[in-house]
Amino acid sequence: MPKISEKGQRMPASPIRKLTPYADKAKQDGKKVYHLNIGQPDIATPEGMLNAIKNIDFKVWAYTPSEGTLSYRKKLTEYYNKLDYNITPEDIIVTTGGSEAITIAMMACLDSGDEVIIPEPFYANYNGFASQGDVVVKPILSYIDNGFALPPISEFEKLITHKTRAIIICNPNNPTGYLYSKEEMEALKQLVLKHDLYLFSDEAYREFCYDGRSFISPMHMDGLEENVVILDTVSKRYSACGARLGCLITKNKELRATALKFAQARLSAGMVEQIAGEAAVDTPDRYFEAVNKEYTSRRNTLVSALNKMDGVYCPNPGGAFYVVAKLPIDNADKFCQWMLECFSLNNETVMMAPATGFYSTPGAGLNEVRMAYVLNNNELEKAMICLDEALKVYPGRTVSSEQLSVGSL
Amino acid sequence: MPKISEKGQRMPASPIRKLTPYADKAKQDGKKVYHLNIGQPDIATPEGMLNAIKNIDFKVWAYTPSEGTLSYRKKLTEYYNKLDYNITPEDIIVTTGGSEAITIAMMACLDSGDEVIIPEPFYANYNGFASQGDVVVKPILSYIDNGFALPPISEFEKLITHKTRAIIICNPNNPTGYLYSKEEMEALKQLVLKHDLYLFSDEAYREFCYDGRSFISPMHMDGLEENVVILDTVSKRYSACGARLGCLITKNKELRATALKFAQARLSAGMVEQIAGEAAVDTPDRYFEAVNKEYTSRRNTLVSALNKMDGVYCPNPGGAFYVVAKLPIDNADKFCQWMLECFSLNNETVMMAPATGFYSTPGAGLNEVRMAYVLNNNELEKAMICLDEALKVYPGRTVSSEQLSVGSL
Numbered sequence: 001m002p003k004i005s006e007k008g009q010r011m012p013a014s015p016i017r018k019l020t021p022y023a024d025k026a027k028q029d030g031k032k033v034y035h036l037n038i039g040q041p042d043i044a045t046p047e048g049m050l051n052a053i054k055n056i057d058f059k060v061w062a063y064t065p066s067e068g069t070l071s072y073r074k075k076l077t078e079y080y081n082k083l084d085y086n087i088t089p090e091d092i093i094v095t096t097g098g099s100e101a102i103t104i105a106m107m108a109c110l111d112s113g114d115e116v117i118i119p120e121p122f123y124a125n126y127n128g129f130a131s132q133g134d135v136v137v138k139p140i141l142s143y144i145d146n147g148f149a150l151p152p153i154s155e156f157e158k159l160i161t162h163k164t165r166a167i168i169i170c171n172p173n174n175p176t177g178y179l180y181s182k183e184e185m186e187a188l189k190q191l192v193l194k195h196d197l198y199l200f201s202d203e204a205y206r207e208f209c210y211d212g213r214s215f216i217s218p219m220h221m222d223g224l225e226e227n228v229v230i231l232d233t234v235s236k237r238y239s240a241c242g243a244r245l246g247c248l249i250t251k252n253k254e255l256r257a258t259a260l261k262f263a264q265a266r267l268s269a270g271m272v273e274q275i276a277g278e279a280a281v282d283t284p285d286r287y288f289e290a291v292n293k294e295y296t297s298r299r300n301t302l303v304s305a306l307n308k309m310d311g312v313y314c315p316n317p318g319g320a321f322y323v324v325a326k327l328p329i330d331n332a333d334k335f336c337q338w339m340l341e342c343f344s345l346n347n348e349t350v351m352m353a354p355a356t357g358f359y360s361t362p363g364a365g366l367n368e369v370r371m372a373y374v375l376n377n378n379e380l381e382k383a384m385i386c387l388d389e390a391l392k393v394y395p396g397r398t399v400s401s402e403q404l405s406v407g408s409l
Numbered sequence: 410m411p412k413i414s415e416k417g418q419r420m421p422a423s424p425i426r427k428l429t430p431y432a433d434k435a436k437q438d439g440k441k442v443y444h445l446n447i448g449q450p451d452i453a454t455p456e457g458m459l460n461a462i463k464n465i466d467f468k469v470w471a472y473t474p475s476e477g478t479l480s481y482r483k484k485l486t487e488y489y490n491k492l493d494y495n496i497t498p499e500d501i502i503v504t505t506g507g508s509e510a511i512t513i514a515m516m517a518c519l520d521s522g523d524e525v526i527i528p529e530p531f532y533a534n535y536n537g538f539a540s541q542g543d544v545v546v547k548p549i550l551s552y553i554d555n556g557f558a559l560p561p562i563s564e565f566e567k568l569i570t571h572k573t574r575a576i577i578i579c580n581p582n583n584p585t586g587y588l589y590s591k592e593e594m595e596a597l598k599q600l601v602l603k604h605d606l607y608l609f610s611d612e613a614y615r616e617f618c619y620d621g622r623s624f625i626s627p628m629h630m631d632g633l634e635e636n637v638v639i640l641d642t643v644s645k646r647y648s649a650c651g652a653r654l655g656c657l658i659t660k661n662k663e664l665r666a667t668a669l670k671f672a673q674a675r676l677s678a679g680m681v682e683q684i685a686g687e688a689a690v691d692t693p694d695r696y697f698e699a700v701n702k703e704y705t706s707r708r709n710t711l712v713s714a715l716n717k718m719d720g721v722y723c724p725n726p727g728g729a730f731y732v733v734a735k736l737p738i739d740n741a742d743k744f745c746q747w748m749l750e751c752f753s754l755n756n757e758t759v760m761m762a763p764a765t766g767f768y769s770t771p772g773a774g775l776n777e778v779r780m781a782y783v784l785n786n787n788e789l790e791k792a793m794i795c796l797d798e799a800l801k802v803y804p805g806r807t808v809s810s811e812q813l814s815v816g817s818l
Contacts, residue, residue, distance in 0.1 A: 001635040002574065002607050004667050007542075008517040014673035017475060038472070045470045053681060054463050061454045061649040063447070066426060096505050096653060099675035107541055108417040112521055128674030132516055133416075134543075165411065198411050226410040240470040242680030244505060244653075258413050264423035265537030266508035270679055271651030272462060 011131050015124045015357020022340035023351050032348040033340070034383035036371040039174065039321065043239040043294070043374075046287055052279035053272060063268040067260055068094025068247070072274040076247060079281045083206075085219040085230075091249050093259050094269045094277075098204050098233030098246040102129050105229045105248055108258040109198050110135045115163045116200075119151055121324060121358035121365055123174045123202065136163070139360040144326050144368065147315035148176035150184040153191055166198035167191070172205040172215070175358045175370040176324050177299075177317025179209055185216045192227050199224065202231040205320035207288055210296045213318050225251040236321075238280045239291075245273040295321050298373040298380055305384035309391060311398075321373050324355055330396035332356050332369050338394060345386045352387075367398070420540050424533045424766020431749035432760050441757040442749070443792035445780040448583065448730065452648040452703070452783075455696055461688035462681060472677040476669055477503025477656070481683040484690045485656060492615075494628040494639075500658050502668050503678045503686075507613050507642030507655040512538050514638045514657055517667040518607050519544045524572045525609075528560055530733060530767035530774055532583045532611065545572070548769040553735055553777065556724035557585035559593040562600055575607035576600070581614040581624070584767045584779040585733050586708075586726025588618055594625045601636050608633065611640040614729035616697055619705045622727050634660040645730075647689045648700075654682040704730050707782040707789055714793035718800060720807075730782050733764055739805035741765050741778050747803060754795045761796075776807070 016038050023033050067073070073089035080087050095101040102125075110116060112134035118126055120139040130137045138159045142148040156167070167188065172179045180188075192199045201218050209215045218228045233246035250256050299316070302323055306314035311328030329335040332354035339349050355368035373380060391397060425447050432442050476482070482498035489496050504510040511534075519525060521543035527535055529548040539546045547568045551557040565576070576597065581588045589597075601608045610627050618624045627637045642655035659665050708725070711732055715723035720737030738744040741763035748758050764777035782789060800806065 001661070001663075002518070002605050004663055005516065005518055005520045005523070005574075007520050008667035008670070011516075011667065011670040011674070013670050014475070017673050020474075040472050042469065044468045050465070050467075050470070053465055056459070056462055058459075059453045060451065061459070061647075061651045063449050063650040065429075066423070096509075097675065097677075100505075103675075107414065107420075109411070109414055111414045111416050112543055114414070125674045125676075128670070132671070132674070133541075134521055165414075196411050238470075241472045242470045242677060244677065244679045252410070254410075254413055258417035258420065261417070261420040261422050261537070262541070264426050265420070265534045265541070266506065266512075267534075268506075268651060268653065270653045270682065272681055273679065 007131060007134065012124070012127050012357070016353045019336055019340060019351065022337055026340045026349060030347065031344050034348065034350045034375060034379060034386065036373070036375070036383060037351040037353045039236065039372045039374065040241055041236065041239045041321065041374045042376065043291055045239050046280060046283040048282055049238055049240060049276045049280040052276045056272060056275060061271060064271050064274055066263040066268060068092065068269060069274050072278045075278045075281045080249070083217070085217065087249060087251070091251055091256065093248045093256065093263050094274060095246040095248055095263070096269050097244040098202065098231055098235060099125065101231040101233070101246045101248040102126070102202070103132065104259050104262045105200055105231060106130065106133050106135060107262050108255055110165045113163060114165045115161060116166045116168055117156060117159055117164060118168045120360055121148070121175050121355055122168070123170050124357045126168060127360055137360050138164070141361060141364065142176070144313065144315060144324065147317065148173065148178040148324065150180055150187070153187050156191055160195055164195065164197060166200055168200040168202065170202040170204070172208060172317070172319025174205060174320055175322045175353070175355065177320045177322045179213055179318035180216065182216050185218065185221065189218065189221050189224055193223065197227065198229060199227050200229050200231055204233050204236050207237050208292070208295060208321055209319045210292070210299060211318060215319070229255070234277055234280060238283065240280070243273045243276060244270060245277050295373065298377055299323070301377050301380050302371065302373050302384065305381065309388045312391070322370055323373070324368050324370050326368050327391060328398050329367050329391070329394060330398055331366055334396055335394060336369060339390055343390045343393070345389045348382065348386055350383045350386050350390070416540060416543065421533070421536050421766070425762045428745055428749060428760065431746055435749045435758060439756065440753050443757065443759045443784060443788060443795065445782070445784070445792060446760040446762045448645065448781045448783065449650055450645065450648045450730065450783045451785065452700055454648050455689060455692040457691055458647055458649060458685045458689040461685045465681060465684060470680060473680050473683060475672040475677060477501065477678060478683050481687045484687045488690045489658070492626070494626065496658060496660070500660055500665065502657045502665065502672050503683060504655045504657055504672070505678050506653040507611065507640055507644060508534065510640040510642070510655045510657040511535070511611070512541065513668050513671045514609055514640060515539065515542050515544060516671050517664055519574045522572060523574045524570060525575045525577055526565060526568050526573060527577045529769055530557070530584050530764055531577070532579050533766045535577060536769055546769050547573070550770060550773065551585070553722065553724060553733065556726065557582065557587040557733065559589055559596070562596050565600055569604050573604065573606060575609055577609040577611065579611040579613070581617060581726070581728025583614060583729055584731045584762070584764065586729045586731045588622055588727030589625065591625050594627065594630065598627065598630050598633055602632065606636065607638060608636050609638050609640055613642050613645050616646050617701070617704060617730055618728045619701070619708065620727065624728070638664070643686055643689060647692060649689070652682045652685060653679060654686050704782065707786055708732070710786050710789050711780065711782050711793065714790065718797050721800070731779055732782070733777050733779050735777050736800060737807050738776055738800070738803060739807055740775055743805055744803060745778065748799055752799045752802070754798045757791065757795055759792045759795050759799070
């Protein structure tokens with residue numbers, strides 16, 4: 001039998017999806033599973049976007065230009081320039097989801113053995129995309145105690161070598177929900193300029209900033225034109241994860257030309273998606289206002305319920321629709337699997353993503369889980385009651401000094 | 410300015426798309442351009458497939474499972490088992506176009522520095538996908554004189570080293586249209602078994618076999634279960650190139666599990682496409698009969714017109730919708746560009762793909778072009794008249810002994 005590649009053997013399984021067989025089994029056994037493990041919102045996709053699909057009137061479902069249709073790129077330019085990105089359609093390459101924007105950016109900027117620095121916990125699939133290109137991820141720990149703020153720049157400086165090519169940030173952050181401040185972004189700017197690095201800015205959750213806080217993109221900062229690559233997707237913005245439509249934006253012309261060669265190899269992004277994406281840009285503001293209000297309320301429900309539980313701590317994040325919470329448990333992977341396999345309350349249980357998969361430092365995140373607040377308040381409340389009860393009886397519960405009362409477990 | 414990756418610098422531009430700026434300029438100047446450069450059929454997409462899009466009734470455009478929806482994989486199984494592939498839904502991973510099936514198969518099977526043998530000329534983007542993974546392509550020349558038949562197995566044997574991991578075939582072939590015989594497939598089978606190699610079978614053009622000839626897949630051959638990876642797409646089968654929907658099929662369970670990890674990293678293929686793809690499987694036979702008749706007629710038009718031109722030779726291929734023709738020219742890249750920039754007949758010209766881009770041996774294919782017969786007979790005839798006249802006046806025409814009569818050019 002021919003052998004699997006070493007790359008394939010090293011490739012990590014998705015921490016978000018690897019527990020799926022246990023969830024499937026739980027459902028087969030008749031349990032209701034609250035899915036907080038994956039960023040698949042329950043929010044309706046804007047009607048204008050869905051109507052654009054229903055109203056297609058072409059006869060041939062054809063390739064589009066590799067960089068995306070001009071029509072869609074023009075419309076996207078409208079969207080971004082309302083946010084003061086100051087771009088033209090030539091700065092955009094339309095991609096198959098944000099995933100492809102990340103892989104193309106990595107391939108265009110990093111060779112085998114090159115290093116990318118990423119504050120951790122980070123979006124787990126960055127590990128996968130780095131593995132694909134034999135790129136080395138250098139993680140920098142951020143800490144739950146300060147809400148996963150950007151680590152000090154001195155920590156970045158310590159990791160920079162002649163092989164360092166790029167820094168990736170995800171803002172607002174998946175998995176932590178942390179929203180980077182203007183000061184943090186300014187510090188990153190000075191760092192990438194000093195060391196001539198790329199700054200990959202994954203802005204999938206740009207629309208999800210709470211409590212009146214502003215989103216700062218590196219596109220808002222002068223002097224970074226050659227360094228910045230924006231990685232974007234319609235998945236979360238319009239609750240259209242299954243559209244697989246994203247884009248890469250850069251003002252660096254050489255990089256754009258290189259990225260286009262990778263885009264040409266795979267020929268085209270989806271045609272129907274680009275038609276729908278064009279319609280999506282006209283989504284009325286009230287859609288986003290309603291969504292923002294809903295997510296703010298859910299975040300409050302979740303954070304408040306979590307912090308009321310014995311031994312649990314959850315920061316109150318400024319954006320995205322995730323929280324990372326610290327639980328009084330020995331091992332998040334074991335706990336999340338146990339929730340699906342061994343626990344139920346009124347025949348219900350909760351699926352969460354073990355935070356370990358979002359760290360690349362071995363052993364980090366062992367007592368943390370990521371939860372996506374993609375269910376309504378009522379379901380979230382029930383899920384939190386379920387989690388609270390589960391924590392009380394979990395055999396691997398770690399008992400801190402404050403929790404001697406549950407020492408009998 | 411941070412530097413572009415070496416991989417990005419090495420990445421070849423698409424030979425099919427790199428002349429696009431010249432075609433755009435010609436059109437801006439008011440010329441009509443006959444596009445024979447790209448495999449974008451003009452054939453209508455089946456109505457059932459388009460209606461499936463128009464009739465979507467979901468509220469949330471959601472991720473699908475990374476391996477594709479069970480519903481679509483079941484339906485695909487129906488399609489393949491009618492062709493005697495004898496597979497189950499578990500053997501399939503749904504991909505974003507055939508392109509992604511190829512990249513995932515390569516990543517799962519080949520590491521940086523590993524070698525893949527491909528008879529050339531071959532689908533140009535194999536070069537690109539190999540570059541992405543730092544995989545080394547070892548080409549074996551096939552020759553226009555025998556219609557680009559499979560090179561002798563002894564030629565493959567000469568190239569096999571301890572780094573050889575796979576052989577890629579595209580059958581019926583893009584760019585040559587050659588349809589491999591049962592004997593050729595049997596020889597390949599013995600070869601891959603002898604050396605424990607993967608056999609990647611790109612079957613994008615499976616439905617396009619002419620003159621009553623049969624298509625033979627390695628899925629029809631016993632004993633290759635661990636070696637074969639089928640790479641497929643709906644792009645050509647249903648004239649749905651812009652759907653970006655393909656799949657990878659293997660009965661090798663370890664390989665399937667590894668491929669799934671790569672599929673998980675990019676989360677999901679398109680949801681609407683899978684709905685449409687499911688409907689496509691019910692496309693009536695009469696659709697394929699009409700398409701086959703149309704392509705056969707076009708191939709006859711093209712091959713006959715080409716072979717009537719002075720100094721031109723074109724084999725009569727058994728499948729796909731391409732021909733590679735030998736022209737009396739010095740340099741196919743220059744000629745194809747010249748056609749767009751400098752030539753017109755009645756204000757019309759022809760865009761072709763220089764065959765050089767389909768070879769990886771330097772200097773090969775210099776006097777060959779690939780043409781896709783994706784226009785109707787009437788347009789093909791006009792395009793051939795245009796080409797004929799162009800060849801008469803092209804400054805880089807090479808004059809063979811038979812063509813002394815045009816020596817004045």
